[in-house]
Amino acid sequence: MPRETWLIFSRAMSLSLRNPAWIMIGLLQPVLYLVLFGPLLERMTESTPGFPPGTSWQILTPALIIQLALFGSSFVGFGLLAELRLGAFERMRVTPVSRTALLLGRVLRDAVQTVAQALLILVLAFLMFDLRASVGAVALTLLMVAMLSLALSSCSYALALRLKSEEAFPAILNTALLPILLLSGIVIPITQGLAPGWLYGISRWNPFTHVVDAERASFRGEFTTDALLTGSLVLFAMTALSVLWGVRTFSRESA
Amino acid sequence: MIEARGLARTFRARGRAVEAVRGVDLDVEAGELVGFLGPNGAGKTTTLRMLTTLIAPTSGRATVAGIDLASDPVGVRRRIGYVPQGGGGLPEARVGEEVELQGRLYGLSKADARRRGAALAERLDLAGLDQRPIKTLSGGQRRRLDIALGLVHDPGLVFLDEPTAALDPQSRANLWAHIRALRADHGTTVFLTTHYLDEADSLCDRVLVIDNGAIVAQGSPAALKAQVSGDLVAVGVAPSDLVKTTEIASRVAGADEVATGEHTVEFRVPRGDDALPELLRALDGAGIGTTSLRVQQPTLDDVFLTLTGRTLRDAEQPTAPEADRAA
Ligand SMILES: Nc1ncnc2c1ncn2[C@@H]1O[C@H](COP(=O)(O)OP(=O)(O)OP(=O)(O)O)[C@@H](O)[C@H]1O
Ligand SMILES: [Mg+2]
Numbered sequence: 126m127p128r129e130t131w132l133i134f135s136r137a138m139s140l141s142l143r144n145p146a147w148i149m150i151g152l153l154q155p156v157l158y159l160v161l162f163g164p165l166l167e168r169m170t171e172s173t174p175g176f177p178p179g180t181s182w183q184i185l186t187p188a189l190i191i192q193l194a195l196f197g198s199s200f201v202g203f204g205l206l207a208e209l210r211l212g213a214f215e216r217m218r219v220t221p222v223s224r225t226a227l228l229l230g231r232v233l234r235d236a237v238q239t240v241a242q243a244l245l246i247l248v249l250a251f252l253m254f255d256l257r258a259s260v261g262a263v264a265l266t267l268l269m270v271a272m273l274s275l276a277l278s279s280c281s282y283a284l285a286l287r288l289k290s291e292e293a294f295p296a297i298l299n300t301a302l303l304p305i306l307l308l309s310g311i312v313i314p315i316t317q318g319l320a321p322g323w324l325y326g327i328s329r330w331n332p333f334t335h336v337v338d339a340e341r342a343s344f345r346g347e348f349t350t351d352a353l354l355t356g357s358l359v360l361f362a363m364t365a366l367s368v369l370w371g372v373r374t375f376s377r378e379s380a
Numbered sequence: 381m382i383e384a385r386g387l388a389r390t391f392r393a394r395g396r397a398v399e400a401v402r403g404v405d406l407d408v409e410a411g412e413l414v415g416f417l418g419p420n421g422a423g424k425t426t427t428l429r430m431l432t433t434l435i436a437p438t439s440g441r442a443t444v445a446g447i448d449l450a451s452d453p454v455g456v457r458r459r460i461g462y463v464p465q466g467g468g469g470l471p472e473a474r475v476g477e478e479v480e481l482q483g484r485l486y487g488l489s490k491a492d493a494r495r496r497g498a499a500l501a502e503r504l505d506l507a508g509l510d511q512r513p514i515k516t517l518s519g520g521q522r523r524r525l526d527i528a529l530g531l532v533h534d535p536g537l538v539f540l541d542e543p544t545a546a547l548d549p550q551s552r553a554n555l556w557a558h559i560r561a562l563r564a565d566h567g568t569t570v571f572l573t574t575h576y577l578d579e580a581d582s583l584c585d586r587v588l589v590i591d592n593g594a595i596v597a598q599g600s601p602a603a604l605k606a607q608v609s610g611d612l613v614a615v616g617v618a619p620s621d622l623v624k625t626t627e628i629a630s631r632v633a634g635a636d637e638v639a640t641g642e643h644t645v646e647f648r649v650p651r652g653d654d655a656l657p658e659l660l661r662a663l664d665g666a667g668i669g670t671t672s673l674r675v676q677q678p679t680l681d682d683v684f685l686t687l688t689g690r691t692l693r694d695a696e697q698p699t700a701p702e703a704d705r706a707a
Contacts, residue, residue: 219460219464
């Protein structure tokens with residue numbers, strides 16, 4: 126299994142690296158947010174009551190990294206649909222290779238790619254803007270973004286394989302992603318001081334909110350149980366369930 | 381090599397049930413080259429995907445390469461090769477790396493996979509294409525690569541789904557030679573599907589005719605053709621002689637299905653070449669001159685027509701969109 130996972134991983138990786146343009150295109154959105162939206166937030170954080178503590182860059186950067194994972198990993202199922210159409214997935218499924226390896230190799234590639242992109246964003250925010258964060262915060266962020274990417278790409282592949290439709294897949298994703306994004310407080314934090322009660326209430330049901338909150342706390346240097354526990358548990362559960370769903374879907378006979 | 385009983389598969393698509401395969405029995409001996417002939421949507425690919433463990437049958441059972449399909453699918457996968465209808469290489473990937481990866485997925489070491497890839501490239505005229513992205517290959521090269529991908533682990537049984545579809549005549553002939561060599565030089569059992577009659581006819585030891593999810597006939601091409609009542613004889617005469625010619629034709633020993641057209645009289649006899657002298661003598665005696673004369677041996681298309689009441693080409697008209705059936 127580890128050998129097979131490695132085979133699928135290195136194949137997927139070498140295909141990605143052959144087309145580095147896509148990795149750059151994925152970075153475009155967060156970079157634009159940093160450059161064109163970040164400076165705007167700088168004043169707002171200082172003058173608006175209800176904003177969480179920390180500088181605007183400590184609020185924005187971790188959120189952008191989550192957004193990067195959210196959008197980057199959710200659409201990976203497209204690649205699988207293309208492989209399905211081209212017969213390349215069938216060709217692998219007809220070999221004795223483990224179905225779990227077929228999934229894990231792919232999601233690990235996606236995680237590595239997302240972590241690399243996140244690292245670039247962090248470097249940019251440190252060098253060009255006024256981001257300050259500890260090594261611990263950066264390490265924790267990268268770990269969380271890796272897990273998030275594992276979870277989201279597992280779901281993306283599972284969804285693609287169940288839908289088997291290059292039309293329905295993006296339609297469903299686009300419908301689901303925008304509310305997830307807005308309700309997680311990525312762009313503007315949803316705090317009790319800023320949001321009406323009902324909006325705040327809904328946002329607490331969004332697992333991504335807790336992950337974003339935990340990352341922001343670590344950037345502020347608050348490594349307390351209070352700040353990190355919920356986010357970590359939510360993330361852990363989300364990743365475990367997603368990978369399980371992915372493995373189950375890949376193992377179904379008729380998948 | 382293959383023994384299937386009552387293999388059936390029903391798909392549910394948007395609430396509708398499609399009975400793609402309805403109870404197929406088949407037996408293939410080791411070393412045979414068997415063709416699965418049928419029009420679009422007959423259930424060829426679906427049967428193959430069941431036999432290669434890609435989809436589970438709704439009912440029925442099968443033993444493939446000596447292993448029970450349901451209880452040990454991984455065992456079956458190890459022993460068979462499968463070349464899907466649409467191939468399986470990614471356009472951006474390179475020829476050499478695809479073959480190597482496929483070999484390694486079958487458990488070969490890197491060195492073995494490379495060695496095997498090189499041998500197959502030699503055998504299938506793919507030598508020197510190692511570093512080429514797959515999208516730059518010609519149609520014939522692509523199809524040979526697909527076959528190489530199905531043979532990396534040297535399986536004793538290989539399934540080829542429409543190996544020559546959409547190829548030009550020259551590439552088809554070339555691929556046929558490779559498929560024949562597969563059996564002749566390597567003793568591989570080959571099970572292929574086709575909707576080309578000439579392909580089934582010239583390539584296969586035995587043909588299974590499938591229509592609408594069920595096998596409607598099987599046998600060697602010659603035996604199948606013999607099931608159709610003999611050769612077709614067509615005599616061209618002047619319109620004024622048509623009635624008399626029809627009478628004479630009906631009296632030819634063994635003549636059947638006599639039909640009168642605008643300029644011709646057609647009928648079937650077991651041996652057209654034996655019937656001609658007698659026919660010509662009788663026409664001569666009646667003072668009738670022939671304008672043309674044609675004897676046609678039955679084709680597999682005639683077999684299909686006799687069995688189903690449709691020609692293969694008719695059967696192809698209501699084509700199901702390919703996208704609907706993407707795995
Ligand atoms: N996954 C699927 N979902 C729904 N229907 C399917 C599916 N796969 C096949 N079918 C249907 O089952 C029938 C048989 O299809 P199959 O692909 O086996 O035909 P075929 O003989 O291989 O045809 P062709 O010569 O066009 O390749 C068709 O009516 C097809 O639409
Ligand atoms: Mg088919």
